[in-house]
Amino acid sequence: MVAAVRINSLKPLTCTPFLSSLNSFNCPWSFVSIPRKHSRLRPLLSQMAAAGEVEPQIIDSHLHVWASPQEAAEKYPYFPGQEPSLTGHVDFLLECMEEASVDGALIVQPINHKFDHSYVTSVLKKFPSIFVGCCLANPAEDGSGIKHLEDLVLKDGYRAVRFNPYLWPSGEKMTNEIGKALFSKAGELGVPVGFMCMKGLLLHLQEIEELCTEFPLTVVLLDHLAFCKPPKNDEERRGYSELLKLSRFPQVYVKFSALFRVSRNPYPYEDLSQVLPQLVSSYGAHRIMWGSDFPYVVAECGYKEAREAVSYLAKHGHLPSSATEWIMGKTIMQLFDGKWSSVAN
Numbered sequence: 478m479v480a481a482v483r484i485n486s487l488k489p490l491t492c493t494p495f496l497s498s499l500n501s502f503n504c505p506w507s508f509v510s511i512p513r514k515h516s517r518l519r520p521l522l523s524q525m526a527a528a529g530e531v532e533p534q535i536i537d538s539h540l541h542v543w544a545s546p547q548e549a550a551e552k553y554p555y556f557p558g559q560e561p562s563l564t565g566h567v568d569f570l571l572e573c574m575e576e577a578s579v580d581g582a583l584i585v586q587p588i589n590h591k592f593d594h595s596y597v598t599s600v601l602k603k604f605p606s607i608f609v610g611c612c613l614a615n616p617a618e619d620g621s622g623i624k625h626l627e628d629l630v631l632k633d634g635y636r637a638v639r640f641n642p643y644l645w646p647s648g649e650k651m652t653n654e655i656g657k658a659l660f661s662k663a664g665e666l667g668v669p670v671g672f673m674c675m676k677g678l679l680l681h682l683q684e685i686e687e688l689c690t691e692f693p694l695t696v697v698l699l700d701h702l703a704f705c706k707p708p709k710n711d712e713e714r715r716g717y718s719e720l721l722k723l724s725r726f727p728q729v730y731v732k733f734s735a736l737f738r739v740s741r742n743p744y745p746y747e748d749l750s751q752v753l754p755q756l757v758s759s760y761g762a763h764r765i766m767w768g769s770d771f772p773y774v775v776a777e778c779g780y781k782e783a784r785e786a787v788s789y790l791a792k793h794g795h796l797p798s799s800a801t802e803w804i805m806g807k808t809i810m811q812l813f814d815g816k817w818s819s820v821a822n
């Protein structure tokens with residue numbers, strides 16, 4: 478089994494699990510060198526694939542990386558006021574992925590570097606078989622963000638873009654002229670648009686519906702269940718109902734990600750065991766994808782534990798293993814044209 482293969486030179490991760498009450502952690506900034514797991518495993522995986530023995534790929538649909546303090550001082554500065562308090566450099570991520578047997582991931586540009594994508598771009602170029610990039614849309618009023626998006630996709634190879642509505646100019650919506658131009662350009666370039674509705678889906682629902690209606694060819698990703706918690710009052714029930722009803726747009730996908738942000742319960746987030754089958758019933762498993770929200774998740778429950786939580790919730794939600802396989806990797810691999818399937822070739 479692929480999950481049983483381990484690289485001997487890699488030391489076990491000692492930073493997890495963490496108590497959910499911690500706001501930061503004290504993992505060392507330097508780690509052992511990360512072996513090229515995927516390149517070393519290719520011959521073995523090819524033999525196993527031929528014998529039909531390869532386990533399904535596990536792909537993380539949502540995580541972040543940012544420079545270490547040393548890297549920030551030397552080459553990749555943080556955006557002023559957005560200096561991180563958590564360890565988030567790529568060596569730490571790779572160690573966490575190795576320990577959790579996660580094969581690949583979609584890196585979402587972090588606010589810590591804002592519109593300077595140079596650090597994430599360097600990671601994408603160094604590990605092209607492991608990572609795909611999701612850039613951050615710049616809704617500047619001068620329209621410069623449209624050309625920036627095009628360059629990030631066509632020159633630097635980004636495959637998705639994130640809309641953060643709280644970066645739009647004060648009083649402006651994502652459906653303004655710039656927003657529609659960015660959304661249309663994403664569809665033209667064939668890159669999905671992720672929406673971060675941190676302050677609640679209902680606040681941005683009309684904008685999302687309008688963009689989906691006007692530009693049906695642009696794929697949409699709802700980050701972190703659109704921040705809909707299991708509902709407890711009328712407003713929350715309406716928001717959750719609207720999340721399910723957005724499935725009427727065939728271009729909309731849901732990230733079952735950052736579970737610690739949307740659950741009301743501690744790990745393993747048991748209240749989501751009913752949410753997951755309801756999402757599958759509305760969207761189909763082929764439009765749902767797991768995401769960790771690394772590195773924030775490390776201080777909450779641990780990266781490996783974040784992956785294992787989905788299996789627990791799927792089992793308690795009585796989902797078939799085939800649905801879990803879609804959620805844990807097949808959905809995002811299909812969405813990005815089998816990008817990570819090269820690991821097993």
